[in-house]
Amino acid sequence: LMKYIGDFYDKAYVPGGGRSSVVALDWSALHPELLLAAYQMQAREGCGVGDSGGVGEVGIEGSCCCVWNLKYRQATPEYVFTYRVDISAATLTEFYPHLVIGGTRGGQIVLWDSRVNRRTPVQMTHLAGDGAAHVEAICGLVVTGSRNANSLVSVSSEGRLCTWNLEMLGAPIETLDLTPSFSTSASSGGMKRSSNPITPTCLAFLPGPDASRFLVGSQDGSVYAGSRHGKNAGLTTQFEGHKAPVTGVSVLAGAEVPAIAEDVAVTMPNGVEGPLFVTTGMDCSVRLWSVRESPAYPLLSYEDRNDYFVGCDASPIHPGLFATTDLSGCLDFWSLNSDYEVPTASTQVEGDALLNRCRFHKKGFHLAVGGDDGRIRLFELHENLAMPKPDEHAQLNRLVRKLSSSAAEEYDVQKHAWRYGHVR
Numbered sequence: 106l107m108k109y110i111g112d113f114y115d116k117a118y119v120p121g122g123g124r125s126s127v128v129a130l131d132w133s134a135l136h137p138e139l140l141l142a143a144y145q146m147q148a149r150e151g152c153g154v155g156d157s158g159g160v161g162e163v164g165i166e167g168s169c170c171c172v173w174n175l176k177y178r179q180a181t182p183e184y185v186f187t188y189r190v191d192i193s194a195a196t197l198t199e200f201y202p203h204l205v206i207g208g209t210r211g212g213q214i215v216l217w218d219s220r221v222n223r224r225t226p227v228q229m230t231h232l233a234g235d236g237a238a239h240v241e242a243i244c245g246l247v248v249t250g251s252r253n254a255n256s257l258v259s260v261s262s263e264g265r266l267c268t269w270n271l272e273m274l275g276a277p278i279e280t281l282d283l284t285p286s287f288s289t290s291a292s293s294g295g296m297k298r299s300s301n302p303i304t305p306t307c308l309a310f311l312p313g314p315d316a317s318r319f320l321v322g323s324q325d326g327s328v329y330a331g332s333r334h335g336k337n338a339g340l341t342t343q344f345e346g347h348k349a350p351v352t353g354v355s356v357l358a359g360a361e362v363p364a365i366a367e368d369v370a371v372t373m374p375n376g377v378e379g380p381l382f383v384t385t386g387m388d389c390s391v392r393l394w395s396v397r398e399s400p401a402y403p404l405l406s407y408e409d410r411n412d413y414f415v416g417c418d419a420s421p422i423h424p425g426l427f428a429t430t431d432l433s434g435c436l437d438f439w440s441l442n443s444d445y446e447v448p449t450a451s452t453q454v455e456g457d458a459l460l461n462r463c464r465f466h467k468k469g470f471h472l473a474v475g476g477d478d479g480r481i482r483l484f485e486l487h488e489n490l491a492m493p494k495p496d497e498h499a500q501l502n503r504l505v506r507k508l509s510s511s512a513a514e515e516y517d518v519q520k521h522a523w524r525y526g527h528v529r
Contacts, residue, residue: 106450106490107438107472113173113481115181119144127475128192134199137467138176139183141205142481143195144169168192169224170205170217173352173481175471187224198248200255201271208243211369212261214274228276238267238277245308245317249316258310258333260321264302268333281333283321285340294369303329303340311380311396320382324352328384330396342383344400347386353417357381358424359498381505383427383439385414391429395505402516405445415461422469423493425501430460436474438490442500445508450490454482 119125129143145168167189171182186205194208205217207226215226231237239261247258248271256278257269264284267277284302311318317334326347331340359380363437381404384392391414393405412433420426426442434457437448454460458476465472470491474482494500 107452107484107486108487109452110483110485111178112483113140113142113171113182114479115171118169118185119184125479126477127462127479127481129195130473130475130481131196132464132465132466132473133197133202135202138174139197140173140175140464140473140481141195141197142171142173142473142475143192144171144479145191145193166361170195170207171207172219175466175483184219185224186226188215188226188404193242194244194246194250194259196246198255199255200250200252204250204271206246206257206271208246208259208261210242212237212239212243212263214239214243214257214259214269215273216274217309228274230269238280239263239265241298244305245321246309247310249310258308258319260305260308262304262306262324264304266305266308266319266321266331266333279333279508281331281339283329283331283340285329285343303327306351307354309356309382311356311382312359320354320356321353321385322384326351326386326388328332328382328394329356330400342400344384344394344403346392346394346403346406347384347388347390351384351385351386351427352413352415353383353385354425355383355417355419357383357419357427359423363404371490381424381501383417383419383429385417385429387413387415389413390429391417391433391439393508395509402512404505404512406486415459416463418463418465418472420465420469420491421467423491424498425493425504426462426490428465428472430463430474432459432461434458434460434476436460436463436472436484438486440490441504442494442497445504452484 111396125146127142128145131141133139168191170186173182191210192207193210194207203219207215214230216228218227235300241261241263243259243261245260250256257271260266266281268279282302303334305321308324309320317332317333321329326349328344329340330342331336332338380396382394389410391407392403394403412431414429414431416430418428428438429437434454436452441450443449458478460474460476462475470486472484
């Protein structure tokens with residue numbers, strides 16, 4: 106159902122003499138053969154800066170972003186962009202195809218321009234302590250809107266979400282502190298209300314014409330839904346399930362829906378009740394959720410691994426397909442309509458690489474997978490796996506209703522047992 110077709114790797118252009126971790130991947134929408142990868146130098150056991158092949162013997166020090174070409178499979182990247190501070194997030198946008206957007210562990214947003222004959226940023230936000238909007242690591246970057254009206258949304262681990270004009274990074278257009286404004290049932294029982302911002306780990310946007318509704322995974326194991334605009338701006342809903350930090354969140358493919366009120370359930374025009382989204386966590390689990398259903402429980406939970414799941418991405422063309430990566434070097438493809446209890450296809454990469462990022466090509470037939478060894482492995486999906494069937498949405502809709510009913514019953518049983526002290 107899928108096959109390994111090669112990798113992108115060049116020791117000379119990967120920081121630390123090749124000892125770097127891939128921290129971000131993104132395919133270009135305008136030039137679909139181009140893949141952006143962000144690297145962060147990572148010391149490995151037995152390797153020091155002065156060792157053979159170390160920083161002193163290569164041309165890249167610190168962090169960098171490389172743009173690779175899938176079509177020509179060159180041995181070296183087409184573009185290399187560098188920065189002295191560790192890069193923690195990076196993305197591309199079709200609205201400014203010449204720009205590469207990066208976020209750093211220090212909270213800066215930096216822009217590189219492929220039209221300029223330089224590897225260093227052409228624009229950046231303030232450093233921490235100098236009027237900075239973010240003072241901790243950027244953990245999510247998304248460009249929203251249209252060609253005539255677009256903006257960059259960033260989220261950082263201090264619990265702040267900012268909206269930017271890419272042509273003017275002096276100050277954010279909007280700033281939103283992600284503090285829960287509601288009480289929720291704690292996993293240990295009772296109610297809890299926090300006056301402190303959450304600690305985000307990842308960011309995704311829900312479908313909608315105004316790109317207002319978003320999801321953020323957090324260190325506390327919850328996923329929060331929120332809105333950037335309107336009277337309910339801020340966090341509106343909490344999805345509790347993971348017992349450790351959330352490492353990834355991705356919204357499954359589906360038609361766009363009208364603006365959704367926070368307390369209104371909707372059915373998507375193509376018949377899929379949702380939107381659906383998938384999360385991975387450091388509790389060695391993968392969980393499937395529906396925004397439409399009660400956030401008190403996930404629709405599905407996969408908890409049969411001994412290693413952290415550290416990345417996930419949904420197919421852009423198949424409503425029931427997503428991929429996950431884990432620290433054992435295993436890549437899984439999950440096709441919900443084929444089998445929702447186990448992965449549809451899996452592969453174990455050679456070597457001791459920890460797979461920490463994966464990204465579907467915009468056309469849905471290729472997947473790029475990044476590891477802590479600095480390699481980007483490329484996989485090609487067979488049509489039977491990548492392409493949705495004509496009745497895929499209808500099948501998924503029936504499955505979601507079935508899973509929702511089962512999950513609700515299980516939740517009621519657990520809630521009743523917990524209430525009467527029968528849960529360990």
